[in-house]
Amino acid sequence: MPFRLLNHVEETILKRSFSIWGIFELYGKEKLIIATPSSTMDLKHGGLKIKNRGIQDRPQSFGIEVLTNVTNSEIFQNPVKESNRLKVYLCSHSLEHVNHLMESDPVLVGLQIGIIRNKKFSIGLNFAEIVLNYHKNRDLDFPYVIINGKAANLVCFGRDIMGNSVISCYRKIKDNQILIILNEDREVLGIGRSRFAGDLLYRPNVITVDTIEDIGTFYLQNENMSIR
Amino acid sequence: MTEDNDVIYPVFFPSSEQSRKLSNKYGYNEWMISRFLNYVPDPEKLLEYIDNKENLHTYVRTNTLKIDPGTLKRRLLSKGFRLKDTILDEVFEVLIPISYQPTHEFLREKVHYLDDHRDVQGKHSLSSFQVDKNKPKRTKLPSIGSTIEYLRGYYYIQDLSSCIAVNELNIPDKGHLNILDMAAAPGGKTTYMAQKLQNNGMIVACESNSKRLSSLIFNLSRCFVKNAAVFNMKSEEVEKLEIEFDRVLLDAPCTCEGIIQKDTSRKKSRTLKDLEICSDLQKKMIIAGFKVLKPGGLMVYSTCSFAPEENEMVIQYLLNSFKDAKIEPVIFGSEGLTKFHEYKFTEQMHQTKRFYPHYHDTNGFFIAKIRKKVFDTSAF
Ligand SMILES: C[S@@+](CC[C@H](N)C(=O)[O-])C[C@H]1O[C@@H](n2cnc3c(N)ncnc32)[C@H](O)[C@@H]1O
Numbered sequence: 001m002p003f004r005l006l007n008h009v010e011e012t013i014l015k016r017s018f019s020i021w022g023i024f025e026l027y028g029k030e031k032l033i034i035a036t037p038s039s040t041m042d043l044k045h046g047g048l049k050i051k052n053r054g055i056q057d058r059p060q061s062f063g064i065e066v067l068t069n070v071t072n073s074e075i076f077q078n079p080v081k082e083s084n085r086l087k088v089y090l091c092s093h094s095l096e097h098v099n100h101l102m103e104s105d106p107v108l109v110g111l112q113i114g115i116i117r118n119k120k121f122s123i124g125l126n127f128a129e130i131v132l133n134y135h136k137n138r139d140l141d142f143p144y145v146i147i148n149g150k151a152a153n154l155v156c157f158g159r160d161i162m163g164n165s166v167i168s169c170y171r172k173i174k175d176n177q178i179l180i181i182l183n184e185d186r187e188v189l190g191i192g193r194s195r196f197a198g199d200l201l202y203r204p205n206v207i208t209v210d211t212i213e214d215i216g217t218f219y220l221q222n223e224n225m226s227i228r
Numbered sequence: 229m230t231e232d233n234d235v236i237y238p239v240f241f242p243s244s245e246q247s248r249k250l251s252n253k254y255g256y257n258e259w260m261i262s263r264f265l266n267y268v269p270d271p272e273k274l275l276e277y278i279d280n281k282e283n284l285h286t287y288v289r290t291n292t293l294k295i296d297p298g299t300l301k302r303r304l305l306s307k308g309f310r311l312k313d314t315i316l317d318e319v320f321e322v323l324i325p326i327s328y329q330p331t332h333e334f335l336r337e338k339v340h341y342l343d344d345h346r347d348v349q350g351k352h353s354l355s356s357f358q359v360d361k362n363k364p365k366r367t368k369l370p371s372i373g374s375t376i377e378y379l380r381g382y383y384y385i386q387d388l389s390s391c392i393a394v395n396e397l398n399i400p401d402k403g404h405l406n407i408l409d410m411a412a413a414p415g416g417k418t419t420y421m422a423q424k425l426q427n428n429g430m431i432v433a434c435e436s437n438s439k440r441l442s443s444l445i446f447n448l449s450r451c452f453v454k455n456a457a458v459f460n461m462k463s464e465e466v467e468k469l470e471i472e473f474d475r476v477l478l479d480a481p482c483t484c485e486g487i488i489q490k491d492t493s494r495k496k497s498r499t500l501k502d503l504e505i506c507s508d509l510q511k512k513m514i515i516a517g518f519k520v521l522k523p524g525g526l527m528v529y530s531t532c533s534f535a536p537e538e539n540e541m542v543i544q545y546l547l548n549s550f551k552d553a554k555i556e557p558v559i560f561g562s563e564g565l566t567k568f569h570e571y572k573f574t575e576q577m578h579q580t581k582r583f584y585p586h587y588h589d590t591n592g593f594f595i596a597k598i599r600k601k602v603f604d605t606s607a608f
Contacts, residue, residue, distance in 0.1 A: 030454065092455040094404055094428045097471060101432070101457045104469055108445055108458040126449060156379055187380060215379040219446075 002035050003089075003102040003109050010034060010116060014088065017114075017121040022142045023134045031098060033109060034116070035087040086116040090126075125213060128180045128188045143179035145169040145192065145201060145209055152183040155190055156216040163203035173198055181211065190214035237537045238503040239569045241266055254279055256495040260485070267568060268534055270586065277586035278489040285589045286372060288383040289391050290318040293423045293452045295382045303377055308369045315560065319391050321589075322372050381450040386416045389561075389583040389593035390479070393417065393530040396558050396597050397475050399424040405474040409433040410463035410517050413440035415447035417479055422453040431456040432471065434463040464516045476517040476527040480510045480542075486532035486592020489585060507537040511545045518550055521600045526556070529596045534582070536568040539594040543580060544573045552601040555579050561595065562587060 006014065018027040091098060091110025101109055113127040123131075131142060147155060151165030161181070173179060175197045181190040192209040194201060201208045241247075241262040250265075251258040254275045264271045277283050288304075290297040297318045301311060304322070312321035372378065373385060394417050399405060403425055409418045412433035421431055433456050435444055441460060448456055459469070463478075483506050488494045514529055521527050529546075531538050543564075546553050555574070561581025566573050583593035 090454060092427050092429075094430065094455065097406075097430065100471070101469075104459065106457045107441055107460050108448070108456070110456070111452065111454045112449060126452065129452065152376065156376060183376070187376070189376070215376075216374075219374075219379060 004034055013121050021131045030093050031091050033089045087112055088114050132188055143170045143173055143177050145179055146182045155211050158214050158217045160207045160211050161209035163208040166202050169201050238500050274586045286322045287388045288320055289386045290383050291381055291451045300382050316391055387591045389590040392560055393595045394420040396528050402426045402428050405429045407431045407475040408473040410478045412444055414443035419451040427454045433458045434461050436462045464512045466516055472522045474525045476521045478517045478529045480531050482506050482531040482533040482538050484532050485534050510542045514546050523600050523602045525600050527598045531594050532591050534592050540565050540573050540577050543596045554599045554601055556597040556599050558595045558597050
């Protein structure tokens, strides 16, 4: 069964993350569940494997694997790569029958918010969205970077961020830190990783933040063919 | 057909001078034209209308899980899009030249210029025109499928007729209802139902085609849906889940006659056999859906087809199978057929509704609303 409730260790990991991102208050308000990988599950269900530039460990925010130059057949041959990746989902408490549904072999239950891998939680775009919703009328007390409009259009499709585009950022940012990329309206555009600490993020003419996940790349790869 | 389910379908109409002429003129299979002549009002007008790409209408439905309609409208107007209000508060028509249909290439850094030549006044009452008057006439405009607002899940590009189908489910605000979506991908209606429920209650979304799951999952995520569970299964087998639902939506797989304007290959690619296969499947699905509907619950059946075999005949089949199934009126659209060829349907069939592109500026569409009566649940 790929979906199950959290175990103790996972609860601790997630509580810590909720706390780091300033939303501990929200922990437990909605149900968190885990999808354990079965090496064939994504393939059986036609889960899309996207070849993508760059980073291998991105948190699958759309519930769809985003892999770096890894094809379906490679995953068949190397299921271990997938097997320590636990997808974390959030669902409305009101999602009645959750336990019953989880037993019926669903493809998805709720909203994927990130992954747990090697006992670490990597946030996904939906987690970032929750963080931002919570901070709507509060100071942004978590790692973030706000970029200008021109850069926003490019970052949406995976472009990394130059120092010139940074309008403001979290003061206490360290190098190599995961952060949320926002536009001037404080809307989530992606998730990045800082190359430098603090004010060095403003350094002109160099990339100071790598974009590791963005709201547009998936769309580019899998254009939504809906015509109804 | 009111009494007897053993009817012969699909109905084939013989060729005529007119059907030959029209099929040559517009490039359709002739059997389709012969049929249209028998159940589409003003069939020549329909053919002419859908032959003109300028008559394509694009609608966006606000995702109220993320933004309110007023704010979305202001943002899109300020970007230079021209919007028309519609009969649904959260749905706008976007007036964009045809060259702005979202395509892969448009998504990079391309921008386009707004042409003002499609100043179409709503000739039917489903929408009314609006534009930000402060905007210059020619504006840099991204494709409606590649704006930041789209990628952030603020809206879903969805035909007005589809939105009306969901609206007819009468989902109360924040209702804690259990809803079944029997044919879910790519998720247009699932995401709309989730926002009507304000992420409360539960949606079970079934999709049998595994290749279409990724678009469904993508859209649920983009639209921030937290109350849905997706199953890769044939919804004829939904009884296995052992859940009863307050609402059931069957947006059935169909021959898609109603969206030929958007996919012209369908002028030729469908056969009468396809129509028969679709009709058979639709009957199985509607029966399965009705069985898991709670007494008192509501089912909406819809297709993007004009064919009576996929619409009224399916509804009649349900009514013939369950005496606790009762048609309720759908508000918008043209009346459903009460007879077709030699078949007579129940009088209430006029309460189902048909949407015609040349009448309603929507896809060709059919919507039926069926209540499961409380007092008697037995099939006969
Ligand atoms: C008309 S489309 C649904 C569109 C969707 N409701 C929306 O609004 O985005 C019909 C869908 O039903 C699926 N389908 C076909 N047969 C099915 C079955 N037996 N059970 C479940 N889904 C089925 C098709 O793969 C297709 O995705």
